Amino acid sequence: MRSRAGAVGACLVLGVGLIGGAVTGSWLAGDDAGDGSRGAFAAAGALWHSVPVDRLFPPTVQGQGAGPGGADRTWTRIAVAPDSGCKGAFDPLLGKALAPVGCQRLIRATYTDATQSYVTTVGLLFTDADATAMDSLAERFRDEKLGDRTDLMPRPYAAKDTAAADFGTKQRASWTVSVLTDAPVVVYAVSGWADGRTVDTPQPAAEATKSGATTPAAQAGLGNEAQGLADRIERALRKDVSSPAAERTS
Secondary structure, three states: OHHHHHHHHHOOEOOOOOOOHHHHHHHHHOOOOOHHHHHHHHHHOOHHHOOEHHHHOOOEEEEOOOOHHHOOEEEEEEEEOOOEOOOOOEOHHHHHHHHHHOOOEEEEEEEEEOOOOEEEEEEEEEOOOOHHHHHHHHHHHHHOOHHHOHHHOEOOOOOOOOOOOOOOHHHOOEEEEEEOOOOOEEEEEEEEEOOOOOOOOOEEHHHHOOOOOOOHHHHHOHHHHHHHHHHHHHHHHHHHHHOOHHHHOO
């Protein structure tokens, strides 16, 4: 018992508590059975304080086939922002668009690619919303194409003394925003060059990853950086939800 307690204490976590495996499993399975489904949805929203940060934002992320032309990518985490609220974390219009679902907690990390040429901030916004509100926000983002608007780009996390030190709002090159409907979470990522160059024509990842895209962001593969990393952080979130409690605390 003592050795197990020590192992739990050694984990870097963003809080305390465990999520029951049976409840979280029903979230991934899409169980619509009344209270069980609602309980799973709520449980998913508690992951920010019940899961080790290294599981939410792994130190190294492998992106097999995530680069242009199906090339492999490897991302290394260079900074994790303190978990916080959303004040000042988003440009005003994006903050307004996300306001209907509220902000329970925002956690972010910044990664660089294997060559340290690019930097990408990925974020998990845990909302206060119920399933109906998340459905409504997802529908609005889809129907109004809010994820394609340059005035609704997420802000990067520029950590001092890292490759992302100069990664400011003017350095944003490509981005993606995904509103989940089976969990109260918004997943986003924004990418740019590590050398601090400004970007005149940022392009959403969905456009920058299309065949024939010719913007600097597209040709450099920055759309792939944002989309690929966001996808894999989302997968890690879902995998953690489905993992037995014992695995999460070991």
